[in-house]
Amino acid sequence: MSMDRAARRKAYNVFVWNLNTTHAIMFGLASRVLTVSELTNRIRSALERSFECVWITGEISNLRIPASGHHYFTLKDASSQIRAVLFRGAAQGIPFALQDGLEVVAYGRVTVYEPRGDYQLVLESLEPKGIGALQLAFEQLKAKLTQEGLFDAARKRPLPCFPQTVGIVTSLSGAAIRDVLTVMHRRWPGIRVVVHPVPVQGDGAAAEIVDAIRTMNALDELDVLIVARGGGSVEDLWCFNKEPVVRAIANSQVPIVSAIGHEIDVTLSDFAADYRAPTPSAAAEVVVPRADEFRRRVSDYRDRMVQAVRLTVQRMREQVWHSQRMLPDPLVWLGHFGQRIDELDLRLRRAIRDEHGMKHRQCREWQTRLYLARPYSQLHRARTVVHDRHHRLREIMVARLAGARSRTDVGLARLQTASPLAMLRRGYSRVETLPDHRLVRKAAEVNVGDLVQAYLGQGHLICAVREAVSDA
Template sequence: MSFTGDSAPIRPGALTVSELNRQARHLLETSFMQAWVEGELSGLSRPSSGHWYFSLKDDRCQVRCAMFRGVNQRLRDIPKEGDQVRIRGKVTLYENRGDFQIIVEHLEPAGLGALQQAFEALKARLQAEGLFAVERKKPIPGMPRHIGVVTSPTGAAIHDILTVLGRRCPGIPVTVYPTAVQGQAATTGIVDAIARAVRHNRADVLIIGRGGGSLEDLWCFNEEAVARAIAACPIATVSAVGHEVDVTIADFVADLRAPTPSAAAEKVSPDQAAWLSRLEDTRLRLAAAAGRHLRQLENRLSHIAARLRDPRRDLQEKAQRLDETELRFRQAMSQQLNGRRTRTGHLEQRLLAHRPSRHISERFAHIEQLRERLNLTLNRQLERRGERLQSAARTLHAVSPLATLGRGYAIVSSDSQTVVREAGSLAPGDRISARLARGRVDAEVIAIRAEPTGKD
């Protein structure tokens, strides 16, 4: 295969699109372990899988984001279009489309909410009172005799602190003053725990803190009572609340702020490496050998990891592809349904235009007209026939024998019921019968008198 013009032919060994996207994703994921991003939420899509897809944008750019169901179910409120939000997540690449995106692990509203406003108001008031002043802060002892810890006895923070202290300086005694570090009872509990540490008078440094969480989870360390208890504490205090990005009122009031509980344990514990100088050469040789071996293992592990694909990412990408397929299917179904509705509407209009009821109504109207014409014709025929019948009856009545009898004539018949037309057809003694207009007369011929016929 070859190309003409400015394009160069494909060289042997060129990357495929899949390889390029895979390497780009690996580069992004190794360069950005986690990122906090703030912007306007846009184009939120929530398919039936439960995953969320949206964009974060500012006045110039935007970035695609995916927040999977197991993460977004932990949110108390569902964000809406146009909200200003802050997200924490992993920068990656959706290989199938080559889309740069962020896999969101945390989402919260941006800007000054009610809690943030309360935070800023208390911060300004306590700062004005001088509780944050550098000159009032006590120094942290370089070699503490006893360390106190105010935190939850069951949280991850105490485990991290004790692990670090046990690693760095296991000989220093530690006293834990247990308290709730979240919820309504946390404020009173923290104040009481600090008071117990002061009454015991054992520790010469006091770590106060907990692990990470939302602004609401950390709010007890923003309460005025806790701030004043820390400020009034005669023991040197170290605030170790949340992650490095989390800032509370306790951080400003304490004598020292540590970004995490583990970092607080690092800051208050001495470096016992100076105590182990006699073992330093051996440790260095061992560390060098272990480092070489670890580097070899890391190289092998990196090589294997580059070849090994995380099955969770496969599932996530397949879920994303499934969501896209579902959206396309819904759009296609919607288009087909709209087309069918339009066609049904046209057929319905045509059916209404040719509906049988309309033709039946027209036929009934025509039949009614024919019936009226038939009745009119029959009436006229009956009238004409009646007139003709009356005329015939009058004519018949005029020539009827009965009418003649009514004028005084009679019909004479012999015994044989033969009408007697001439007197000469009878003889004396014959029995005759005369029919009158009303009634009949039986008689016997006595004499016959013949009258001239007028022919002689």
Template structure:
């Protein structure tokens, strides 16, 4: 048993950790004390293994850092990054414990600068143009007077205020439905597509305005998204695109049925001027009143003329009564004359009928019928007797020449399996089946040999 030397100085207790523990503490320290960062740099050493994760180095002129972007995040990136591409990353700082490598875990990636957005804009524009989404043949006409307008925009932006102000000034009786959406940011495109789908599902609107106020290219980018362009193209309801200011052009403007330079202009385009229409109605009202006055004046003149020619009803009734009496007298006379004529015809027909009494003719016909019946019976009996005699002679003759009688004397008749009489051995071959008819019964044989 060892004992400590009281003269030997005591060493402090050591807190020893493993390399794994060190790296774990370093990782936890980095991830806990450093929030999400935006980092810009150039991609190099890009690797894309079968797992679907991305590994690369982000560098600038003086330094570099390793990066990892896992599959559930990189699936949201529109295009796979290229070697040397300048990108902007949103990432959190971490450490790969296995090698002790300091690295960035990337949550979001985009091409750095507006130049990248412009290139993406031109690429999508060319693609959709080639597919025919900009073809004027697919543009739907706007209704002359919309019955219900739908507006897809931010409910708190200046665009909706401008649109409602113009609609209230030009034609306030048209109902307006607002489909609230975000008009910038990552969620905006999906909300715009959903609003277009809902508006088409409800089918209450016959015109849609999609848009927002002005902003940078990045602010307006949701209206350059492919999903938004295809949703506008697929809409059964006509769509007006009103995005930004007059100088701003988006993919939505190309695909929409009508492009308005501003949201206020969209409200102008889709509605008639209510004051002008009201003035037209006042003019039509004056014309209608003048036309009705002229028609009433002509009707009054015709009424006066008819009144002067109008006869008192008593006079017309007396004339009609006299005419009715004359018709009654003539009817009675005609009925009397017709009855006399019909009586004379009836008496003549009765006399003629008596002269043609059928009893005498019937007795003669019955006598003749009895005579003919007797002759028919006699003739039938004679014919039957003659036929029986002829039948007996024919039967005797048939028996005398019947081959069956020949069979009774020991002769036979041979046929093939089809019933054809065989008259020569040349008609047979070895293996054929033949049938021999005897006086009583028949015999079936197989040919084993033939000869002349």
């Protein structure tokens, strides 16, 4: 082993296991066996001393963002990769969103994650490779809001032609407010202006701009709202590229004109606004019409209306003159009209007379029919029919009742002749045993000493059998 390799191993406290001699050789350490945790800790200390902070470029892959807000991913190039972590505090300072496949330039320190024994980078900052962080954040948010339709032209509303009250959201200390008010006063001295002062750069500017837009929307008197700021760097204008501000402008119920920076400065608020003015002064010119121009236009409209009325009156006079020439002599026209009236009167009288005669004949005919069909005649005929049918029905009922009575008498006579009581009255008797009341038909059915009951034509006898004699 060369001296250089031995020196490097000593410098990094490397522990080597010699398989041939089966004993441990320690460089720079006491001759004892280390635990895994001790070895990992010494490796971490050596790495952190040798690589305090480094710049590294690579492509993000396997990005994972748990609920804690930390970012875990792998930085890789064509042949190697290394684990990296961006803790939540550092991640909040990055304006763009990390994503797989994004090439970045990262700054951080090399360390070892002891529970797994993996070496990794703990990053403090990230920059997209080949493009600035703010530009990447701009493009990412623009793509997202475009996909949502927030920048669609169909959402843009027209600006009022003659606003009565104009709202302005800007800083009171900048040149923008002075330029806007100067132009407005020059173009329309009597216009009413409501100003909501806000900071237009810095950390808290976005939240205050959003609150100002909402406050101005709560005022029913506003016709249009200008969100303005003077020129500046990308960082100075960045609050107008933040998502809450862009959404507040897009959701405003009052039409908004954005006037942020100079003509070359473009922000996402410009895309969300109903109209984008290149400068604050231009916004004032777009929103407020010139009073003298307005008066000139009113005068032009008045002259055009007067001319149109004159032409209309002249045209109507010519039409009346032509109509008078086309009209016939009124007396001749009235004569023809009177003759026509006489003819129609004669035809009407004849029609009335003919109609009256026809109706009279119809009335006589209906009178005859009504006389024949009067209720008294119909009732008389119906009464006769009912009387005849009642007489016939009575005769039939009497005959049927007489026949039924005769048949009943014959049946009763037959029943009386065949009745057992009739036979008893002729001297016969009916004998039953006692106490079970069995009918006695033969002498053999009773024994000497039995009690029997004999039914006669009138009454009955209870007898004791002294002798039972059966006929041969």
